[in-house]
Amino acid sequence: xxxxxxxxxxxxxxPVGLPGPADFELAETPVPVPGxxxxxxxxxxxxxxxxxxxxxSERSSYVAPFQVGETLSGGAVGKVVDGNSRFTPxxxxxxxxxxxxxxxxxxxxxxxxxPAVAPVQAYLGxxxxxxxxxxxxxxxxxxxxxxxRVFVSAAAGAVGSVACQIxxxxxxxVVVGSVGTDAKRQWLESLGIEAFNYRDTDxxxxxxAEHMPGGIDLDFENVGGAHLEAALDxxxxxxxxxxxxxxxxxxxxxxxxxxxxxxxxxxxxxxxRGFIVIxxxxxFENFLQDMSRWIAEGKVQRRETIVNGIENAPAALIxxxxxDNIGKMLVKLADDD
Amino acid sequence: xxxxxxxxxxxxxxPVGLPGPADFELAETPVPVPGxxxxxxxxxxxxxxxxxxxxxSERSSYVAPFQVGETLSGGAVGKVVDGNSRFTPxxxxxxxxxxxxxxxxxxxxxxxxxPAVAPVQAYLGxxxxxxxxxxxxxxxxxxxxxxxRVFVSAAAGAVGSVACQIxxxxxxxVVVGSVGTDAKRQWLESLGIEAFNYRDTDxxxxxxAEHMPGGIDLDFENVGGAHLEAALDxxxxxxxxxxxxxxxxxxxxxxxxxxxxxxxxxxxxxxxRGFIVIxxxxxFENFLQDMSRWIAEGKVQRRETIVNGIENAPAALIxxxxxDNIGKMLVKLADDD
Numbered sequence: 001x002x003x004x005x006x007x008x009x010x011x012x013x014x015p016v017g018l019p020g021p022a023d024f025e026l027a028e029t030p031v032p033v034p035g036x037x038x039x040x041x042x043x044x045x046x047x048x049x050x051x052x053x054x055x056x057s058e059r060s061s062y063v064a065p066f067q068v069g070e071t072l073s074g075g076a077v078g079k080v081v082d083g084n085s086r087f088t089p090x091x092x093x094x095x096x097x098x099x100x101x102x103x104x105x106x107x108x109x110x111x112x113x114x115p116a117v118a119p120v121q122a123y124l125g126x127x128x129x130x131x132x133x134x135x136x137x138x139x140x141x142x143x144x145x146x147x148x149r150v151f152v153s154a155a156a157g158a159v160g161s162v163a164c165q166i167x168x169x170x171x172x173x174v175v176v177g178s179v180g181t182d183a184k185r186q187w188l189e190s191l192g193i194e195a196f197n198y199r200d201t202d203x204x205x206x207x208x209a210e211h212m213p214g215g216i217d218l219d220f221e222n223v224g225g226a227h228l229e230a231a232l233d234x235x236x237x238x239x240x241x242x243x244x245x246x247x248x249x250x251x252x253x254x255x256x257x258x259x260x261x262x263x264x265x266x267x268x269x270x271x272x273r274g275f276i277v278i279x280x281x282x283x284f285e286n287f288l289q290d291m292s293r294w295i296a297e298g299k300v301q302r303r304e305t306i307v308n309g310i311e312n313a314p315a316a317l318i319x320x321x322x323x324d325n326i327g328k329m330l331v332k333l334a335d336d337d
Numbered sequence: 338x339x340x341x342x343x344x345x346x347x348x349x350x351x352p353v354g355l356p357g358p359a360d361f362e363l364a365e366t367p368v369p370v371p372g373x374x375x376x377x378x379x380x381x382x383x384x385x386x387x388x389x390x391x392x393x394s395e396r397s398s399y400v401a402p403f404q405v406g407e408t409l410s411g412g413a414v415g416k417v418v419d420g421n422s423r424f425t426p427x428x429x430x431x432x433x434x435x436x437x438x439x440x441x442x443x444x445x446x447x448x449x450x451x452p453a454v455a456p457v458q459a460y461l462g463x464x465x466x467x468x469x470x471x472x473x474x475x476x477x478x479x480x481x482x483x484x485x486r487v488f489v490s491a492a493a494g495a496v497g498s499v500a501c502q503i504x505x506x507x508x509x510x511v512v513v514g515s516v517g518t519d520a521k522r523q524w525l526e527s528l529g530i531e532a533f534n535y536r537d538t539d540x541x542x543x544x545x546a547e548h549m550p551g552g553i554d555l556d557f558e559n560v561g562g563a564h565l566e567a568a569l570d571x572x573x574x575x576x577x578x579x580x581x582x583x584x585x586x587x588x589x590x591x592x593x594x595x596x597x598x599x600x601x602x603x604x605x606x607x608x609x610r611g612f613i614v615i616x617x618x619x620x621f622e623n624f625l626q627d628m629s630r631w632i633a634e635g636k637v638q639r640r641e642t643i644v645n646g647i648e649n650a651p652a653a654l655i656x657x658x659x660x661d662n663i664g665k666m667l668v669k670l671a672d673d674d
Contacts (some may be wrong), residue, residue, distance in 0.1 A: 260591075262561070262565075270608070271608060274602035
């Protein structure tokens with residue numbers, strides 16, 4: 001058997017607008033050798049997430065930008081190959097050392113995960129940051145109650161699809177999602193979530209109103225732009241808009257104007273609040289318990305779109321912004337053997 | 338002495354854009370005669386407030402629109418001329434029966450006010466709805482703490498000037514207001530409030546940053562538009578935007594686009610919340626106590642811009658949107674004799 005090589009993806013140049021293949025560079029290096037006390041990890045899956053686009057730009061954001069020429073990073077789940085005092089070969093670990101096949105670590109940045117609860121890649125999705133994002137956004141930021149009528153944009157995405165299902169699991173009867181393909185709509189409907197394909201309508205606000213004649217109490221906003229404006233039009237008095245993402249504008253060189261109907265915030269006494277999951281890690285243990293139970297009960301179902309091979313990771317990220325993924329977008333880096 | 342006549346102002350037609358004199362009609366009628374159990378009130382001062390512009394349009398809002406041909410209404414303070422079992426001639430009463438000189442009432446819509454605390458017209462300003470608006474917006478909606486750095490737009494207006502002073506009275510050290518004339522700036526400065534004239538700068542965000550190098554924790558937003566965008570640029574993480582008014586756009590036929598930097602809500606985890614004072618009447622007794630004390634201590638100083646005669650009430654309202662007023666805009670309807 002040939003000696004395995006390590007591959008990683010580096011930022012070749014900062015993208016303008018939608019990233020293209022030339023913005024990334026695939027590099028080959030030897031598999032690193034762990035030093036004293038270090039573990040060697042082989043990544044099995046890496047996560048691609050919309051927020052990574054922000055880190056590719058120089059503009060300041062809530063996480064430091066990636067540096068040109070350096071290996072990108074992001075969530076990954078891998079298997080310990082060489083252990084240390086805390087980790088045993090065969091342990092599955094989640095890290096922020098994605099966009100590479102192999103890495104060494106002293107273990108301080110690794111978290112063991114239990115493959116008995118769900119396949120390990122679930123810890124990058126429903127049981128990981130996207131799941132916690134949906135959970136914290138609904139429960140803490142949005143103060144969800146079972147009486148709420150919930151609208152979710154990008155509802156078939158990694159966060160959106162979990163948000164819809166958490167809202168149902170928490171007792172909300174009216175949960176409506178907007179998606180961009182009929183396949184996504186059908187998947188959500190198969191989960192018992194009402195959904196529509198926004199590409200089928202010229203009147204997004206009217207379409208929301210048809211699906212939610214009583215209006216929206218809680219808008220879980222992943223998209224922004226026309227979606228946010230249409231949701232605002234349908235908000236009930238005292239409603240809450242939880243601003244989780246603005247995927248519509250992550251690739252815009254110049255930010256677009258905001259919605260024209262912000263006066264509704266005042267007239268209907270609405271609250272709009274942005275949040276970032278890293279502020280809510282204190283909820284992680286509660287989240288894991290609740291989510292593990294919901295998965296066991298079948299109340300939250302996972303779905304993944306898997307791209308094979310690290311060389312295809314850039315295409316997977318670019319695909320996020322075209323809406324290629326149903327559920328969580330993952331890149332499979334190695335078989336678990 | 339000639340028998341007095343009653344005058345009132347009616348909505349002649351719905352304004353397009355900024356209201357003009359032709360949108361109003363001055364009517365003369367006999368002074369009404371109180372029926373059994375009714376009181377006769379002579380209004381001394383009436384209030385003109387920006388929200389009234391919304392009621393002149395047909396667009397639905399949080400209060401019912403005025404009807405064409407009917408007498409307008411709004412806050413007023415008057416003196417009881419003929420009493421009943423609850424009101425004695427000479428009592429001062431606040432009502433929503435402004436835009437008329439005389440009216441009769443069974444008393445259920447009247448509230449007695451104490452002229453010993455402050456001149457009675459103060460109950461239309463710092464001790465009335467504008468004061469409660471500032472109080473509820475800062476204390477309840479904005480959850481003001483003494484550590485907050487506070488920015489107030491339209492800071493020399495009826496609400497803004499009280500908001501600035503409440504923030505100082507509650508212990509905030511950094512309170513900065515934006516105003517539209519040097520006279521307004523000088524007035525605020527004389528109260529110990531840092532202020533700038535926004536007409537002096539082409540870079541509103543940069544000017545705020547000069548005055549508040551540490552950024553804004555709480556934006557008490559009365560203006561919207563470019564002001565809101567500039568405030569957003571200067572918000573600190575976890576900051577709160579209390580949306581009290583959007584005077585910049587009340588006269589626009591088509592609503593303007595929102596700010597281009599709404600992504601900051603997310604990146605800086607900001608909360609933006611609209612409110613309307615009528616939801617916070619339960620605070621009224623606490624407010625009256627606090628505000629009476631602050632006025633007695635000199636911590637809140639009142640200022641009024643007074644227009645004489647009901648025939649000039651339309652011009653007073655129109656003047657609000659040009660920023661003619663320093664402090665509370667009032668129309669004096671009669672001498673208190």
